[in-house]
Amino acid sequence: MPHRQRFTCDDVTPSGAAPAAHQEVSDDIFSTAEIPFPSERPLNVYAFDPSLGKFVGNQMVTHVRYESLEPGPIGERFAVLDYDGSQKTFYKPVNLDDPKLLMTNGLPPSEADPRFHQQMVYAVASETLQRFEFALGRRVRWRTRLDHSHPPAPRGASRRLNLFPHAMCEANAFYSPDAHGILFGYFKASRTNPGRNLPGQTVFTCLSHDIIVHETTHAIVDGIREHFMEPTNVDVAAFHEAFADLAALFLHFSHKEVLVDTLQKTGGKLFEFKLKGDAELAQGATPAIQSQLSTENPLIVLATQFGEAAGRQSSLRSALMTPATSDGAKEIATKIEPHERGSILVAAVFDAYFTVYGRRTFDLFRIFRAGGGNVDKSDLPAPLANRLAMEASRTAEEFFTICARALDYCPPVDITFGDFLRALLTAHLDYTPDDPDHIRDALMQAFRLRGIVADNAISFSEDALFWPKVVRGSLRVPGLIFGDPNGLTKEEKDHNGDVLRAFAVKHADKLGFDKKAGEIAAPSFHPMFSTGKDGKLYVSMVVELVQTMRVPFGHGVPGTFPLRNGVTLLIAQDPPEHDKRPDPRVRFVIPKLYQPEREERVRNFYIGSGRATTTSPAGHDGDKRFRLDFALLHAGV
């Protein structure tokens, strides 16, 4: 689905391009000769990556919100800096405001021109950010420092993230809070087993749509949650990988051309792994021409070129790697490599997605068959394919939104797959109480079939899995300022921080904290403004409260580790009654509190993953070892 409708805000004059001051004040406030600012900027990108060539829809135009750009591109939220650390050189930055490029949707797709790479990285990262901000109903800020022991970053750092499209000559790409940016590598394809690439050809990770979305998602999640990157249990790293993969995969379904083509080639069964070739091939016969070859379904696989260039026969990962069988359910106890483990979560969410898609298109297929159509012949008429594509992309949009919103319903620390399931269900219930297509049930069953259970839920039923709701009115936070969708001022933020910390101390017992165990901080609070299905505007705030204890490893292991207890609060601002604005009301308290077993589990997990000892020569790394390092994670070390 194109996002045209979303950003039609052409009445907002982008800053930096303010109209000249000599403008005469006219009496007529309804007419002007000025040319309105465009609401969006179309840019050429690859829908997948260069290896798919001119495969239907691979070269597409994406639309990002218009802003005036300096050469780079340097915009408000992203700065593309093309410095190559291996070659120690800059590459010429693209000027997307050049009139020649404005007329042609930017540069045409090309592997040889670094300026197209810059354009694609900018376009796809921006698109990803916009999708998240739309789903979350608020602005996302970037992380600026690892923790409070570091000096604060200079002003403005939280607004803009750096993108380095050719940072190094390595088969790797990663988000790094240290560099305040995303580093994309380039490398030579395997000489022995390069897949569709030429042996030894240079492969650019910054030309893979999936990789850009994946890394941008890591950065977004890190910006939203302060302590989410601490691998305190076996699920944490896997969760990050899965979540980033989900964002990349769901974005595939917004590419209409590919979607329609895939629908036609699979006879509407979007979840099939193989697409039949364009030309007929008899059963068991050997393909003679290229159009008889079957190909991987591009919608449900990730990073094809990267996977093949690295010597695999296929793409990096697929959406449906864990089957919905008892064998699939066993994998939750055996797979611990983060990407493999993450693929279990991805498979569960996509199982639910395809199930709901099936429910929503069932009637269309019935109508088609009733009219004498044959779905086994897989050649769907274009109008049917278009209708199916609409459903598929609407459903994908919905699922992406649920996943993004679920972030706000996760506990602030120590996330597990089970927590994410509970967050998904609660978020969906909260935003869409009625559920005619049984999305929640589909999610629940898909998770259950893969052995993902929630630790503290009494039973595996919808009611038990929703986070418990605070009794209406029993917990209030007087004095909290919600501001408006344009954000809070620094003063308002400071005020809110004070209010929340005082609230946490006062109600520590109710929230489940042990006051004596340590100070309770409020690392983040985000006002949110969203329109419910009933058309009402809901004003709420998501708050993290986190308490950090320093706990010794003990037993022959020197040193201490941070053990964090926390709750996520969802606070609502109700409309005024009798001319009085009621105090903000706490709706959910989503806990991850102290338990001796949890302390022991975190301790063992840190020791087992080699984090008990510092590797830095100084012997002190400011707790950096207790955070995920995506550079190593993505290199597969």
Added chain:
Amino acid sequence: MPRSRSTSATSSSPRQRKPAGSGTARKQPTRAADAAPAPAGAAAKGANGLRVRMYRIGFGDFFLLSVPTGSGASHILIDCGVHAKDLGSMRAAVTQMAKDCGNRLALVIMTHRHADHISGFGSCADIFAQIEVERVWMPWFENPDNPKAAAFQASLVAMAGQLGRQFQMRLAAGPDPASEQLLSMAENITGGLGVAGIAANQKALNVLHGGFKGSQPNHDYYKAGDPPTLPPDLAAAGLTADILGPPIDDALIGQMTNKNQQYLAGATESSDQPERSKPFANAFRGKRDDYGDKAFAPYGFDKMLRMLEGSQPDILAAQAQAADKTLNNQSLVVLFCFGGKNLLFAGDAQWGNWENFLYGGAYGTPGHTQLTARAQDILGKIDFYKVGHHGSANATPKDAVKAMRLGCVGMCSTQEHAYNEVPRAPLLEALRQRMNDQLARSDQIAAGTDAPANPDAGPLPKAFSAPAHQLFIDYDF
């Protein structure tokens, strides 16, 4: 997991961990000594004549277990290698060992193929050619009939070779202790290249596979849970054995062979070209001034460059460490039982190997967060523990230490300054407490005049004996 000695496992094993607190109160971390030990068992007499001998060769393992049988002592050799900090005493020690066993070994156990566990087989091949061996046990990764295992080992060695070359290139640029250690780590996997270009470890493996005297031994390749076959005289004498590790880890294999290996292939191919590959034509080269003032705000250009460089970890180093760990985790972990005494030889098993034994699966996955009853039972009654990985922190999980019987005996073959933080003093201290001070270190005795005893290691505890001017420490049951 099928077990041969499961009957004894049902005997009461007092849970050594405190029961979990009621949940509301915050528990202080348990530092205090744990609950009471299991009873020692009264079968001390039954193990008379059983002896463990540890040879001092430097940073490496070399153990001889001698078991009294009907026809005199029968001998089991567990590893024979040295890598870093070679004291030059290997040849003398192997000669001694050949004498000790009368050129006849009932069983040879190779825990894993690191040079510091097998180099002696290669460097003293002529002595081993004079020794008769009845059986050889190795981890399942060494089975030549298992194509997956063979391919895996081959790729691991190839990767270590490539890593070694990279670190050598770094060292060629200038001395650097960190790179030296990484090179040593990589060469521990290959054994280093000999004069003929054959990896030294391959030579040692060749001896293990067929370089002994006369008719060659039977080879067994074991994984956790396999019922092992003992030579008849040992079995008749009442010795039993359990294999506790390594687990079958398909995931581990898949991970190594695909991603890591390939990643490295990409990295080395580009760097072995004299001029580094240019991704773009020169026309596209730019400079800082091509960007506007705003571009490098808010950090500024210089800071941004430093941040960019600082954010790229040394992936090759991480790779070398991962490969080292992978190989350690292949370690064959054997529990011997003789005359009521239980002896645990854990090779260099690290967390990934231990966790399967301790928790019954990957730690932290559903149902695998507590020590299994069986692990508690076994550790609660061990009498002897060969300290894993020369006393490094990652090779004896604290849950294992906590569960070990108070007052069991330990031997640790080690040498300081071979690797950072090995041996790990706090771990040895914790073990020493657990063992009532009965922990011997190989560097507590001198190996000739050039390698005196390490004064920091303290004196040899009384429970052990070490004849003067000899290269070994004994523990007699």
